[in-house]
Amino acid sequence: MPDGQFESLRLELLRSGVTPVYVERTILELAEHYSDLESAALASGLSADEAARVAGATLGNERAIAAAILTRPELLTFSTRYPRVAHYLHSAATIGALPGLPLMFCIEHRPELARWGAAISVAVTLMGSILAGLNWLIVVPF
Numbered sequence: 001m002p003d004g005q006f007e008s009l010r011l012e013l014l015r016s017g018v019t020p021v022y023v024e025r026t027i028l029e030l031a032e033h034y035s036d037l038e039s040a041a042l043a044s045g046l047s048a049d050e051a052a053r054v055a056g057a058t059l060g061n062e063r064a065i066a067a068a069i070l071t072r073p074e075l076l077t078f079s080t081r082y083p084r085v086a087h088y089l090h091s092a093a094t095i096g097a098l099p100g101l102p103l104m105f106c107i108e109h110r111p112e113l114a115r116w117g118a119a120i121s122v123a124v125t126l127m128g129s130i131l132a133g134l135n136w137l138i139v140v141p142f
Contacts, residue, residue, distance in 0.1 A: 006030055009062040016070055017080030026069060034059055 006027050013023045037058050041051035059065075069075060079086035106113055 005034070006062070009066060012062075012066050013069060016066070017076045018069060019075060019077050022069075022075045026065075030059065030065070 009030070010023055010027050013026070014020065034055050037055035038051045041054045042048065046054060073081055
């Protein structure tokens, strides 16, 4: 089998929403059938070009193969079979992950947050002592 012979079929199936595992398995099976048909044609005495043509004609048109695969909904991905449900689940997962994003940010930026927290506590201590000193000046009579 020439390299890339079933590449257009592979791309068409993937674009149509067939699960990649089934696409790879189908392409592998088609390649094996093609090589078996080609070797059988060569064994019957045909030339290499004629054997390749006979094997391709016996397998059939790639569009017919794709149409036969696309008629089986169990081979399609979940999001292709149930697009609304997949959209709702995606939205729910996104909304569910939103509260965790600040926590993930804090975990990833621990050193920066520790320095920020230390700077804030020093600033609060300094401002508290300044305000306490001003309060003492106001309360003490001269």
